[in-house]
Amino acid sequence: MRVAFLGLGAMGRPMAANLARHHETWVYNRTAAVARAHAAAHGTSVAADLAEVARGGPQVVATCLPTTVEVAAVAEQLLDSLRPGTVWLDHTSGDPQATRELADRCAARDVALLDAPVSGGTDGAAAGTLTVMVGGDGAALGRVSAVLDAVAGRVVHVGPSGAGMAVKAVNNTLLATSLRAAAEGLVALRASGVATSTALEVINASSGRSFATERLLPERVVPRTFPRTFSLGLLAKDVGLAAGVVRAAGLQAPVLDLVDELTRAAADSRGGAVDHTELVRMVEDAAGLELGGDEERT
């Protein structure tokens, strides 16, 4: 299929590279040099601007941008020029309500917008094993299954338009919750004299384990590497979107509200560009000690 992929960030670069192995793939990026480097490395074709994206007549448009605001801005320029029947896969972790509104505008042009946010991080994007949670029309999803297969290990149709975004927001709020809670618990254990790797060995063979304890803490915090793969600002955005999902359902969620407040405050104080594992460093700083590092070597 002919696919146009818009947004070559930490996730978009490897996703578009995997697409190019199976489909004719055009790439567009706000910073054009990134698209040119992608073409040189992965054999994709560069669209210099959104007009060129439209001229290419893609059957599938894929976006992976920071928020729904940037996606809507792209739609302003692109939507009227897309061919009827185009399927638009939005891999952005976006706002459910704004996505529904955009999907309605797309439908009026006979373009099917599917929210298709992803989970699995930059490793999963490189390996082509992402989990994709799709909201929107099932028939349109069927038409693009070959495209999603190039980037995903699992594709789940979770409901109507916006449902994929809602699931993603809640998922990432659970990530923020477990990361923050694990940091608080491990810091308390460290202050009580238990080495972090020892505590993790037990927790990861017990019922308190999570992605944070199984992957993030042992791979990024204990060795003190904190690689930048997923920004704290984007995580704070996702947690805020989950708070909106709770409000829209007319419910109360005091734990999620607290995590929203803490994650937003962390992004405000450390800056949104740092990796999301900076949440752990904030807990360490407040306690005046570090998890892992020298402690593991003594």
Ligand code: NDP
């Ligand atoms: P990055 O910040 O690495 O990349 C953002 C991309 O969006 C870049 O290509 C950037 O272009 C482009 N962009 C930013 N602002 C604009 C704008 N105003 N107009 C047009 N293009 C713009 O983000 P990620 O790749 O990490 O994340 C993308 C989405 O995927 C987010 O919604 C995020 O929450 C989600 N996500 C991220 C994961 C991760 O591990 N990183 C995992 C799962 C989901 P430029 O090069 O010009 O800056």
